[in-house]
Amino acid sequence: MSSVAAKERRAAAAPAQAPASTRGPGLSRRHREWLAAALFLAPDVLGLLVFVAVPMVLSVALSFFQVSGFGSYEWIGLGNYERMMNDPLFWDSMKITGLYVVILVPVLFCVSLGLGLLVKQKLPGMGVYRTALFLPYVISLVVVGVLWKFLLDEQTGAVNRAMRAAGLDGESWLGSPSLALGCVIAVMVWVMMGYYMIIFLSGLQEIPQEYYEAAKLDGAGPWRQFRSITWPLLRPTSFFVLMMSTVAAITGGLDLIFVLTNGGPANGTSLAIFYIYQQAFGFGEYGYASAMGSFLVLIMVAVSAVIFKFTRGGRFDDGQ
């Protein structure tokens, strides 16, 4: 009886197993699946390899050379890193970058979240508002820089005109070391807020409406609803925004700085990325710039790791 049952089980199982083990004229099914997966992945992997991985490796390699900028390479080991450690301008630029990131990321986060909450409302013409708020993000940073350079002009800029009309003295927004970095941050928030607003909006729309209806029945006000429903359920989105904006703040903004202040006044807006660019393409110090670039990547990895650790990689509720 048992042998009959076993035969029946084998017979039933046989058709299902057959395709996996059948060896046709070509590859087995398993191998064909592997091949399909590899082919699907190949464009991305190749792209990453050619445009990200190889340049990164070459950049690290370059940091060990003294490069003339005219095709001459001399191996100097850690020479560029030693120079970096003793370069006060580099450390000044790192401090400015730190300040820039510490202010920009939370401000951008709050503004984007606030806008996300606002544009989630079902009001007539909301699509127009969303588009208008997203618009700065699609404009080239060079154009943004020129635009704001005129708006913040000392004599004729719209900002100072408005201040004078209100009976206030105008300011040299881009010419004063104490104000210039703040202006760069403000412009950057203006540019980026639309993008992160959309990210937050998609996160907000994922939260089931029933939770809010239930909370209202329980007498929860808007603030209570935000604290108890929106904020906890939005944490994965918040983590994404935090990560992306931090990385963007550390490595981005070069075009804007270039047009708006050129690193001035008195190096007041010379972010690390600007200083690295200046050393590479202004002074032909490619080896040194690569060393600083590699160091900046390390810092970025470290900051990302800290964010991952504190937020548990966005998996906030695991194990709770």
Added chain:
Amino acid sequence: MLQHGNEAGHPAPSPAGTSRRRFLTAMAGTGAAVAAPALLTGCGTARAKGGNLQFWNFYGPQRSPDPAINAQSKWFTDMVGKWNATHKQQIDLVYLPQPTYLNGFKLPSAFATGEGPDIFMLSPGDFLRYYNGGVLEDLTPHMEKAAVEDFGSALDSRKVDGKVYALPMEVEPLAMFYSQGLWEKAGLSEADIPTTWDQMLDIGDKLGSRTTAGLVFETNPGYYQNFTWYPWMWQGGGDVLDERGGVAFDSKGTRQALTLWQDAVRHGIAPRTVPAAGDVIGGFKGGNVGMWQQGIWNVASFKAFAPDYPYGVFKLPTPPGGDYVTALGGWSFCANAQGRNPEVAAEFCVWALGSMKDDSIDRMVDWCVRAKTDVAPRASALERGAAKGGYDAEVMRRFKDEIFPGGRAEPRYPPVVYKAISDAIQGTMLAGRGVESEIERATRSIDAYTKSYKGASLI
């Protein structure tokens, strides 16, 4: 199961004491070190490629709403067209917008990968970097002695050991441009044109208002700001390096030049940012500028965009006991020694600007008095330009007869020296830092650099 520290899974060390992994790592490292330069340079040079020579520039061919720019573009296309019609080796013009050419990564990246243009334009500030990089072809063998003499001191900053490596196409002196309308409105006349720094600051104060900058100095950090600041330092006898190449930055001349710009900003006479986002003509036309230290090239811009705007120029005022000096800028033609055909590229540069033939001299005249408004760097071209009436207009006459004669060529300091000076200017002018401390810091930086510097003379 392997235990921590268990060596079972590791290969045994080789007899020489080097593990296979270590050996492979060392080989990979050596291989990478050897291969990296080749990979990083793109494994080739332009020389091996042949074909038409490329002339990278920021003038043409292009089409612009500005008639002056179109005329300059045409000058370039006509010049190359004429060469191509009479020579076997053809040349292609490659236009790069000026910001890309000056501050972009295209030109430096091209040279770094051995793909630099065969012929290109160079400013004095970049001369040493390119010379020391070995990419400047010696133009002397293609030049007649008379032609070298015709250029005179205009070649000083383009020579190394008596050999010419770049040929200037123009000389661009700096002067003070002023608005005659605002001048009259403030009750000033031509007799009030300042000759001293104090007078200049007083008049700047009179011309200024909430919406008008009385006196404008360059505020953006960069080679150009240094270039505009040097004459103020030179006028008081200051310099960055002395005649033997030693550091001379710590001097009375430097101190008073830094103080001048600092005081002008501190007292609100000069703005902290240039008006109209740097648009000179727009700034003047909008009534936002009283005086602006600018170069001769703006004469062409006024002619194109504000031909009826009443403005004047005067030479830079001097400090007490100082001598008049202005800075002379201007771009040069260079041939790439690592290009496809350096010989022909050098021949082209000399044919275009540095031959004793009428054609070559007239081409320079045409550039300096018609296509653009510049002082010609060759005595013969300056003479011919004047004879053609190119310097008859009052502003151009002043540039030729009053402003240019006291000029000194823009220095060719390398990036580290430039940056030290730039930080001193920016620190004192815009951050209000002490003049003494900034001079000390800059001197230390320049001194450290010059002690380890290897290359052609810095002066």
